[in-house]
Amino acid sequence: MSIAHHPDDALLLxxxxxxxxxxxxxxxxxxxxFCAACRAAVADMEKIGGGLLERVxxxxxxxxxxxxxxxxxxTVKPYERPHRDVSHDGTPDVLHAYLGGDLADVRWRRMGPKxxxxxxxxxxxxxxxxxxxxxxxxAGRHSHYGLEYTLVLRGGYTDHTGSYGxxxxxxxxxxxxxxxxxxxxxxxxxxxxxTDSLRFENLLQKIAGPLFGF
Amino acid sequence: MRRDPQAMELxxxxxxxxxxxxxxxxxxxxxxxxxxxxxYLMRLGAPAALAEDLAQEAMLxxxxxxxxxxxxKASCGTWxxxxxxxxxxxxxxxERRPELDPGDFAPEAEPDPGDAMSLAAGExxxxxxxxxxxxxxxxxxxxxxxxxxxxxxxxxxxxxxxGTVKSRLRLAMARLRGALGEMx
Numbered sequence: 583m584s585i586a587h588h589p590d591d592a593l594l595l596x597x598x599x600x601x602x603x604x605x606x607x608x609x610x611x612x613x614x615x616f617c618a619a620c621r622a623a624v625a626d627m628e629k630i631g632g633g634l635l636e637r638v639x640x641x642x643x644x645x646x647x648x649x650x651x652x653x654x655x656x657t658v659k660p661y662e663r664p665h666r667d668v669s670h671d672g673t674p675d676v677l678h679a680y681l682g683g684d685l686a687d688v689r690w691r692r693m694g695p696k697x698x699x700x701x702x703x704x705x706x707x708x709x710x711x712x713x714x715x716x717x718x719x720x721a722g723r724h725s726h727y728g729l730e731y732t733l734v735l736r737g738g739y740t741d742h743t744g745s746y747g748x749x750x751x752x753x754x755x756x757x758x759x760x761x762x763x764x765x766x767x768x769x770x771x772x773x774x775x776x777t778d779s780l781r782f783e784n785l786l787q788k789i790a791g792p793l794f795g796f
Numbered sequence: 797m798r799r800d801p802q803a804m805e806l807x808x809x810x811x812x813x814x815x816x817x818x819x820x821x822x823x824x825x826x827x828x829x830x831x832x833x834x835x836y837l838m839r840l841g842a843p844a845a846l847a848e849d850l851a852q853e854a855m856l857x858x859x860x861x862x863x864x865x866x867x868x869k870a871s872c873g874t875w876x877x878x879x880x881x882x883x884x885x886x887x888x889x890x891e892r893r894p895e896l897d898p899g900d901f902a903p904e905a906e907p908d909p910g911d912a913m914s915l916a917a918g919e920x921x922x923x924x925x926x927x928x929x930x931x932x933x934x935x936x937x938x939x940x941x942x943x944x945x946x947x948x949x950x951x952x953x954x955x956x957x958x959g960t961v962k963s964r965l966r967l968a969m970a971r972l973r974g975a976l977g978e979m980x
Binding site: 590591592595596599600601623625626627628629630631632633634635636637638639640641642643644647648650651652654655658659660661 | 803819822823826827829830831832833834835836838839844847848851852855856859860861863864869870871873874875876877878880881882884885918919922923926927937938940941942943944945946947961962965966969972973976
């Protein structure tokens with residue numbers, strides 16, 4: 583299946599420039615494991631970084647800088663490829679490191695008969711978690727106080743803006759009110775980043791949302 | 797075919813480091829790149845001493861990893877840019893950088909080894925195109941790399957809507973990526 587929803591140029595560029603925060607960086611890197619077009623775009627953007635590095639006015643070094651470097655050449659350890667755990671179920675490696683295992687091993691916390699989540703990490707007000715919905719699961723109509731990024735890892739979901747499958751990234755901001763429903767077939771698993779709380783419209787979810795940290 | 801003689805020369809020097817542990821080649825690369833990396837990091841807000849330390853680290857990484865360099869994928873300058881970028885994130889942010897591993901996805905169509913020449917030509921055209929971008933586009937591209945601020949904040953500081961920043965970036969990307977891909 584081809585990917586229809588990509589990070590925009592600004593987000594890819596921020597990733598290539600190294601200024602995304604960790605949550606955005608994880609989203610972009612995980613999206614890139616699905617998307618050859620964005621890998622190529624980021625590689626090109628890194629070439630822009632290389633071009634800018636060439637154009638920057640050089641800053642003079644301290645007088646003995648080169649000698650200090652030369653002295654260290656003989657003492658640096660030879661490069662070894664960092665060890666990477668290998669996933670057994672196609673979990674993107676970049677995510678594997680955060681999960682400490684495979685998607686299959688995630689310990690889910692239930693939020694209802696069809697919905698579950700697993701927190702990954704939190705930086706300030708930004709929360710990163712996995713969401714899981716059984717087919718037909720309805721996340722409930724909500725809008726957003728901040729930004730909500732949703733990257734599909736498995737399965738898919740649909741809202742009024744379209745359908746999202748593996749690798750697709752949806753960005754919803756304060757202007758978007760949506761009611762995503764998990765597609766039929768396998769469970770939908772998403773990587774979700776929110777920079778602030780969600781605004782549920784349903785009374786029960788209004789009460790329950792904050793309990794679960796949404 | 798047009799190509800950037802200086803960039804080719806730098807790539808050659810790096811090849812000599814990789815194959816022969818050539819210290820003179822390293823010194824030449826250091827003289828060219830270390831002051832640029834220092835300047836780049838200072839533009840991003842690093843104090844001069846830290847910027848110089850990181851520039852040193854970047855050059856030592858080049859020495860350690862030289863045999864991993866693939867001239868068919870990027871120039872020496874681009875490769876060093878990514879090294880310096882990642883060192884900066886490690887040093888300043890103390891956050892993990894979610895890093896792609898090539899083993900994470902099916903190998904792409906590998907460029908021909910002969911493509912190193914056309915790649916160098918592409919990067920040469922890219923650098924020319926960077927110099928001829930319309931000023932409003934050049935500014936948002938530069939700030940994207942040097943401001944360490946989200947685009948929403950860049951928009952606020954330029955007193956233009958975020959949508960305008962993004963559309964300028966889109967136009968700039970189309971031009972710059974076009975220059976890279978253009979047939980010689």
